[in-house]
Amino acid sequence: MRDLPVVLWLLALVGVALAHPFVPAPRWLMIHLLLLGAASHAILVWSRHFADALLHASPREGERRVQSIRLLLLNLGVLAVVTGVVGDVWPVTVLGAGAVAGAVVWHGVSLVLLMRRSLPSRFGVTVRYYVAAACFLPVGATLGTVLARGLGDPLHEQVVVAHATVNLLGWMGLTVLGTLVTLWPTMLRTRIAAGSEAAARRALPVLAGSVVVTALAALWGLRPVAALGLVGYLAGVALLAAPLAVAARTRPPHSFPTWSVLAGVLWLVGCLAALAVGLATAPSWVVAGDRFSWLTPFLAAGFAAQVLLGALSYLVPVALGGGPAPVRAANTVLDRGAALRVTTANAGLLVCALPVPSLVRVICSALVLVALAAFVPLLFAALRASRRARSASPVHPPEDPPAEPPRRRPRGPAAPSGERPPGQVHGLAATGLAAVVLAVAVGVALDPGALPGGGTAAAASAGVSATGATTTVRVEAANMRFTPGTVSVPAGNRLVIEVTNTDHEDVHDLVLDSGATSGRLAPGASARLDVGVVGRDVEGWCSVVGHRQMGMVLHIDVTGTGDAASGAGGHADHAHGPAGAAMTHGAEPSASPAAPRDDVPRAVAPDFLAAPDPGFVAHDAVLPPLEAARVHRRTLTVRELDREVAPGVTQRLWTFDGSAPGPVLHGRVGDVFVITLVNDGTIGHSIDFHAGSLAPDRPMRTIAPGGSLVYRFRATRAGVWMYHCSSMPMSAHIANGLFGAVVIEPPGLPGVDRSYVLAQSELYLGADGGPVDMGKLQAERPDAVVFNGYAHQYDHRPLAVRVGERVRIWVLDAGPNRATSFHVVGGQFDTVYAEGAYLLRPGAGAGGSQSLALQPAQGGFVELSFPEAGHYPFVSHVMVDAERGAHGLFDVRP
Numbered sequence: 001m002r003d004l005p006v007v008l009w010l011l012a013l014v015g016v017a018l019a020h021p022f023v024p025a026p027r028w029l030m031i032h033l034l035l036l037g038a039a040s041h042a043i044l045v046w047s048r049h050f051a052d053a054l055l056h057a058s059p060r061e062g063e064r065r066v067q068s069i070r071l072l073l074l075n076l077g078v079l080a081v082v083t084g085v086v087g088d089v090w091p092v093t094v095l096g097a098g099a100v101a102g103a104v105v106w107h108g109v110s111l112v113l114l115m116r117r118s119l120p121s122r123f124g125v126t127v128r129y130y131v132a133a134a135c136f137l138p139v140g141a142t143l144g145t146v147l148a149r150g151l152g153d154p155l156h157e158q159v160v161v162a163h164a165t166v167n168l169l170g171w172m173g174l175t176v177l178g179t180l181v182t183l184w185p186t187m188l189r190t191r192i193a194a195g196s197e198a199a200a201r202r203a204l205p206v207l208a209g210s211v212v213v214t215a216l217a218a219l220w221g222l223r224p225v226a227a228l229g230l231v232g233y234l235a236g237v238a239l240l241a242a243p244l245a246v247a248a249r250t251r252p253p254h255s256f257p258t259w260s261v262l263a264g265v266l267w268l269v270g271c272l273a274a275l276a277v278g279l280a281t282a283p284s285w286v287v288a289g290d291r292f293s294w295l296t297p298f299l300a301a302g303f304a305a306q307v308l309l310g311a312l313s314y315l316v317p318v319a320l321g322g323g324p325a326p327v328r329a330a331n332t333v334l335d336r337g338a339a340l341r342v343t344t345a346n347a348g349l350l351v352c353a354l355p356v357p358s359l360v361r362v363i364c365s366a367l368v369l370v371a372l373a374a375f376v377p378l379l380f381a382a383l384r385a386s387r388r389a390r391s392a393s394p395v396h397p398p399e400d401p402p403a404e405p406p407r408r409r410p411r412g413p414a415a416p417s418g419e420r421p422p423g424q425v426h427g428l429a430a431t432g433l434a435a436v437v438l439a440v441a442v443g444v445a446l447d448p449g450a451l452p453g454g455g456t457a458a459a460a461s462a463g464v465s466a467t468g469a470t471t472t473v474r475v476e477a478a479n480m481r482f483t484p485g486t487v488s489v490p491a492g493n494r495l496v497i498e499v500t501n502t503d504h505e506d507v508h509d510l511v512l513d514s515g516a517t518s519g520r521l522a523p524g525a526s527a528r529l530d531v532g533v534v535g536r537d538v539e540g541w542c543s544v545v546g547h548r549q550m551g552m553v554l555h556i557d558v559t560g561t562g563d564a565a566s567g568a569g570g571h572a573d574h575a576h577g578p579a580g581a582a583m584t585h586g587a588e589p590s591a592s593p594a595a596p597r598d599d600v601p602r603a604v605a606p607d608f609l610a611a612p613d614p615g616f617v618a619h620d621a622v623l624p625p626l627e628a629a630r631v632h633r634r635t636l637t638v639r640e641l642d643r644e645v646a647p648g649v650t651q652r653l654w655t656f657d658g659s660a661p662g663p664v665l666h667g668r669v670g671d672v673f674v675i676t677l678v679n680d681g682t683i684g685h686s687i688d689f690h691a692g693s694l695a696p697d698r699p700m701r702t703i704a705p706g707g708s709l710v711y712r713f714r715a716t717r718a719g720v721w722m723y724h725c726s727s728m729p730m731s732a733h734i735a736n737g738l739f740g741a742v743v744i745e746p747p748g749l750p751g752v753d754r755s756y757v758l759a760q761s762e763l764y765l766g767a768d769g770g771p772v773d774m775g776k777l778q779a780e781r782p783d784a785v786v787f788n789g790y791a792h793q794y795d796h797r798p799l800a801v802r803v804g805e806r807v808r809i810w811v812l813d814a815g816p817n818r819a820t821s822f823h824v825v826g827g828q829f830d831t832v833y834a835e836g837a838y839l840l841r842p843g844a845g846a847g848g849s850q851s852l853a854l855q856p857a858q859g860g861f862v863e864l865s866f867p868e869a870g871h872y873p874f875v876s877h878v879m880v881d882a883e884r885g886a887h888g889l890f891d892v893r894p
Helices: 004-018 026-054 063-086 090-117 125-149 155-188 196-219 223-250 256-281 285-320 324-334 338-352 358-373 375-391 422-446 457-461 561-565 730-735 774-779 879-883
Strands: 470-478 481-483 486-490 494-501 526-533 538-541 553-559 631-646 649-656 665-668 672-679 708-714 719-724 739-745 754-763 784-787 799-802 806-815 820-824 831-834 837-840 852-854 858-865 870-876 887-893
Touching: 004 026, 004 063, 004 358, 004 375, 026 063, 026 090, 026 125, 026 155, 026 285, 063 090, 063 125, 090 125, 125 155, 125 196, 155 196, 155 223, 155 256, 155 285, 196 223, 223 256, 256 285, 256 338, 285 324, 285 338, 285 358, 285 375, 285 708, 324 375, 338 358, 338 422, 358 375, 358 422, 457 526, 470 486, 631 665, 631 784, 719 730, 719 806, 719 858, 730 754, 730 774, 739 754, 739 806, 754 799, 754 820, 806 820, 806 852, 820 858, 831 852, 852 858, 870 879
Parallel strands: 470 494, 486 553, 631 672, 665 739, 754 806, 799 887
Antiparallel strands: 470 481, 494 526, 538 553, 631 649, 672 708, 719 739, 754 784, 806 858, 820 852, 820 870, 831 837, 831 858, 870 887
């Protein structure tokens, strides 16, 4: 079956989507499995098929075998590109890109030769679309190989936009739009509208020229010109859309293929319009790159996937042939749940495009994946149904999809065979919409921060009589402040607070001491908080960890308590002006931290003499091996997890890839690191790599839940560098687990027998296993000081060494507050390297070293050999810290 590779690429895509937390570069991989793998194979197969049909050309002897070789070359090339990029082996990437480009050029040349030997055809212009598309892909492949090599900002963003424009709008877009000129009316079972061929001829130069303009403008850094290029492409789509709309009005879409293709084209138009606006208004290419990166999944899933699946759902049954009965049987299977699948996929994508909580986005994206992936099992079921129908009916020669649909429309109002009654269609569509609504509800219900508080707002009344009046105030949450910071309300009035999160990236909420809460607000979101009747002063704050301590508090002052108590009436006073107008008085709140409440439960104190469970596995302290690649790509996902930090003691940690500290990155001077940060948490997070030197404005910005960014840096200097979340308050994000080490080896570093990495940090345990306790953190009263995130773990799981082996220990003090003095009891260091310089080297005299002193965010390494077997403790020689967790053992054996 010619489309089997398409199915295999789609299955691989589904597998990566399910395992994306454990797959390198999952976003890039999913997009390229779909577009470069599945879509490109389908284009080579079906554009040749349509070219033969439209030009009335019979395949010559040996052409089918040549086509098979081209397809093999294409798929091997795609496999090599995927392997090369994921494995970071650039020569393999170049080889694969060359094979893909070669297969497509070969395909384009074959189409040109076919046109030359064929007679003129009414819709021969469609083949010209295919030839133009084939000219673009080699350019896109070249730009892709340059990107795989690694570029700095903003050139990277410019090349990304050019690469995607050429491939998505040139290679795939021209093929799809050219094919729809004849395929769309055929799918609708109606005649081609008058003027379709003329519109296709006029649109081709507009579309192809717009792709060229957009790509060149991107490469030259001309954002407004690139935006105009996209507008030109939309104009070309509009030229084609007129006759296609006539066909749709004559016979509206009625099946999965037509609904899916229509939805795909609408996503294309919507995404291009949004991208044109985004490029035109972006202040820099860095911001433009972010906007394009955000739109890419919607172009891939909304446009590419839906057009591909819709077209295949129509074409595969026709290609299988066997007569009307087998075709109808396959069509019936592939049309199962059509309205449900299309509605679920598109409603889910729309929800994902909104500023919703990350859990809602995850659930809705899973629904979209299920709706789209349903095509694969249905395809195999359609194959079985077609075979059964052929065996039960006389054999008919295979049918080709008609180049031009029948001229005669069906008589009468009755729906053609196989169409579902309107009521059933509407019911399935409603079911799909309900599934998405339920997913949103479940996501909000499972995210405690998104739940509205409730029920105890009456406590703010303090027994005062209601006046019947309502005071409405507007409050903005941004930059660790509520604006205004103080609002006034007459006693007895009902208070309504309209709170809006005007921060660009961070999540906030408003919680009152009466128990009322706005729930977590994503950037740009608003909530209406009904406090109820107010008879006393009320305090409010943002409950996101650390935000209250940074001064994000709101004071509600009650005035006129005597009049209110007497039950004096009044008129409703609605202050709907700008924030702070009319009913607000007072100044901004003090930046000093609010005092912690005394009625909260206490954290469980660690027992430093307790042993962990027998199945306890210590954090792997072995330095990861140095890779041969000079470009290191890694996705770090922020996850909020409950983790044991001492025997019997858990904490709700924020982690990079599920561990605190995060993964150790290892490289050399001159290596390039391309890190994709994904925020799967419930609040805003960020990342800061000390190993790179670049302006922090963009790469270190806070991203909202569900967001992502790409951080690129070149390691120009050696050392043990810290990376951490830099969102405010930074101390809380580091103390709660968001930190890790980057080891950049000095040039000429000699080999050793064993290398270990130890990161010292502090634990400030929150109540009931919750996140960091800000009161303890600000008072600098840690519950424990630990190596690699767990108290005394290497006492219970010692680090293995043999007598005489040379051991290198990389040490990072992650803090956020405590210094360290790393010491090995019974050992002496003959090599000490701290903050980029050797303090002691072998052969530099008879001296030695007993400790490595580091302040927070400093690092280095020491080397030693152990003279005899035994257990050698390693500690922070700030002894109070060694006694509360910063202690471990080397188990030295003969």
